[in-house]
Amino acid sequence: MGTMSINQPCKFYVVNWRSCRRPSVPKLTKQPQLKSLLRLPTHALSERVHAPRSAPPHALTPCFWPKKIKIKNNVAASLSVPKVQQQRGQRKRNNSPLNSMADDSAAVLSDVDDEDASPVPVTISSSSSDEQQQRIRDLLSQLDEERRARQESDDALKRRDESINRLRAFAQDVIKKRDDAVRDKDQANSKLADSTKEKDEILKQLADAIRDKDEILKQKDSLKSEMEMAAQMMATGIDKISGKVSAFKNFAGPRAALGRRSDASRVWPAVAYGVIKRANEIVEELMKHIDGATKSRDQAREQIEQRNYEIAIEVSQLEATINGLRDEVLKNGADIERLEKLVSERDAKISDMERKVSELREFGEEKDGKLRNLEAKVDSQRLVIIDQLSNVSKVYEQIHEIVRIADGDAVDQLLDSLFVWEEVDMDENLQTLLKGTVSVYETAKIAVDKLRGRMEENRREIDGLKEKVDGLLAEKQHIGTLLRSALQSKTNEVLQVAEDGLREAGIDLRFNGHGKSGVPEGEDEVYTLAGALENTVKASQLEIIELKHLVEALRAESSLLKAHLDAQAKDIAQQMNLIKELEEKEHLANENVEGLMLDIAAAEEEIARWKAAAEQEAAAGGAVEQEFLSQLSALRQELDETKQAMSMLENKLKFKEEIAAAALAARDAAENSLKLADSRSARLRERVEELSRQIEESDNRIGPMNTQNNHRYVCWPWKWLGLNFVRHQPDVLENTNEMELSEPLI
Secondary structure (H helix, E strand, O other), rough: OOOOOOOOOOOOOOOOOHHOOOOOOHOOOOOOOOOOOOOOOOOOOOOOEEEEEOOOOOOOOOOOOOOOOOOOOOOOOOOHHHHHHHHHHHHHOOOHHHHHHHHHHOOEEEEEOOOOOOOOOOOHHHHHHHHHHHHHHHHHHHHHHHHHOOOOOOHHHHHHHHHHHHHHHHHHHHHHHHHHHHHHHHHHHHHHHHHHHHHHHHHHHHHHHHHHHHHHHHHHHHHHHHHHHHHHHHHHHHHHHHHOOOOOOOOOOOOHHOOOOOOOHHHHHHHHHHHHHHHHHHHHHHHHHHHHHHHHHHHHHHHHHHHHHHHHHHHHHHHHHHHHHHHHHHHHHHHHHHHHHHHHHHHHHHHHHHHHHHHHHHHHHHHHHHHHHHHHHHHHHHHHHHHHHHHHHHHHHHHHHHHHHHHOOOOOOHHHHHOOOOOHHHHHHHHHHHHHHHHHHHHHHHHHHHHHHHHHHHHHHHHHHHHHHHHHHHHHHHHHHHHHHHHHHHHHHHHHHHHHHHHHHOOOOOOEEEHHHOOHHHHHHHHHHHHHHHHHHHHHHHHHHHHHHHHHHHHHHHHHHHHHHHHHHHHHHHHHHHHHHHHHHHHHHHHHHHHHHHHHHHHHHHHHHHHHHHHHHHHHHHHHHHHHHHHHHHHHHHHHHHHHHHEEEEEEHHHHHHHHHHHHHHHHHHHHHHHHHHHHHHHHHHHHHHHHHHHHHHHHOOOOOOOOHHHHOOOOOOOHOOOOOOOHHHHHHHHHHHHHHOOOOO
């Protein structure tokens, strides 16, 4: 039986998993650190036990990360060369294969828990990514259009505010003019009210003057009737006196009676004649005065009637003028009311326009708020996309590292700038994210295929190793059995030969040193075979231990790969959920943008319509302003004419006041004359009573015996007339006048 060589060299290829992964991955910080090393033998330890085999090409490729991936959060992955060199130096220092296997057995990668575990399928729809990219691009274009539309709406609102300010200034001017017109109207109304009051006062004064005139006329009529009655009484008295005087024969003319002064009987008829003549003269003068008074009364009546007629004409003219002024004032009031109505309508329209503008401003502010919210959402989505891009890049690196571990000959066909975030264009970033997602999907697909093949190869290797271990164990048992049987037979034979020799020599020993030396060659062969067997057993045990460690490392690597695949599947599921959320947000943003575009279009139509209406209102306002100015000029002209008419009316009223004052003065004079006549009549009555009393006293003093002057009572008529010219006071006769002589007759 030949010896087995265990001094054949072993080549180890080390892949450092930690050096190929990114140092800062937010979602993988809680996973265990992968520190193990993969070491694969290239030659068999024994020609009999191990068949010569070559390592798969993907297991012979050392870990190499040629480039760095730059992302916004400054995450860089580079090759950890010093640790590989340190491990190689440690491997060179450890000369013993058993020690190297014992030291490196803890660094074997494994991600397989059991043989039946199947890899998680990773599927990413490229069409949905294209649609998402197109939707996000449309969303960004719509956002740009909405910004431009918002700018245009702001400009339109500014122009609208300027037009509204112009309309407001025009409305303020119109309101100011309306206030001036209303003020002029109020002044005209106040002047008209003053003129109406003055007219009423003049009419009252005219009515008082007419009433005073009627009273004067009544008084004149009563005086006329009294004068006629006095004249009639005078005529009847004269007739009676003449009838009584004609009965006396010795009644002569006045000359004869006056010639014989000594004869009292002749003097008294002359005196009576003189009195009668004087009475006739007084009566004639009274008649003349009455005729003159009647004529003056008729003239005054005619003048008063003429003046009344003129006053009535003037009053009718004034009434017509006042009615015309009232009509004009009413017309002006109607015009002013119409203007006020127009101004109120204009104010209502302006207020409505201001309300609409405020609503449009609020609408614009609301849209600005929505745009700001959308921009904030876009910014937040930008951060989410940045995180997503970072996570996708990390996922890509991990999957790519898995592919490198699974297949060392895989070549990185993607660029370094695939996952670089750009702040300039959101579309390019989204395209980068989409490309990164597609590359992650392709890399994950490749990783799944590679891992499936690698796991199958590992399974086949494990099965082969198990078969080899079983064969080695069976061979070991068989060799041990053969060795034991051979050793036992050889030992028994040697011992038997030794005992026989000793027994023949007369020594009763079964085994001693002399027996050994008798068979040196057999013992050397036995010991050599035992050492070879021992070495073979030790090598087999070491190989078995190494294979066990390798199986455990492969299982650990498989479990780690499975856990990593589960984490990657979770990350991909989260990314898919995030993509769905982004699609929903994009859909909502599209709906919001469509609503905003519709609202902006409606606002633009409303602004155009209100702009046209404002222009029409401005044109109508200009026409109304011209009409209002013409009406104001006409009103000013009418006010000037009204002022002139009022000045004429004031002059007429002053003249009428003078006439009324003259009438009042005439009335006062008439009242004074009536009072004077009453006082004179009362004084004359007192005198007549006094004269009557004196006559009665003189008659009583003369007595009935004195009949010398009996004819005196017959001749002189003053007793019947109520006069006493016989015994009178000289001063009283001197102070009397013709009116006083005629008043007792009245």
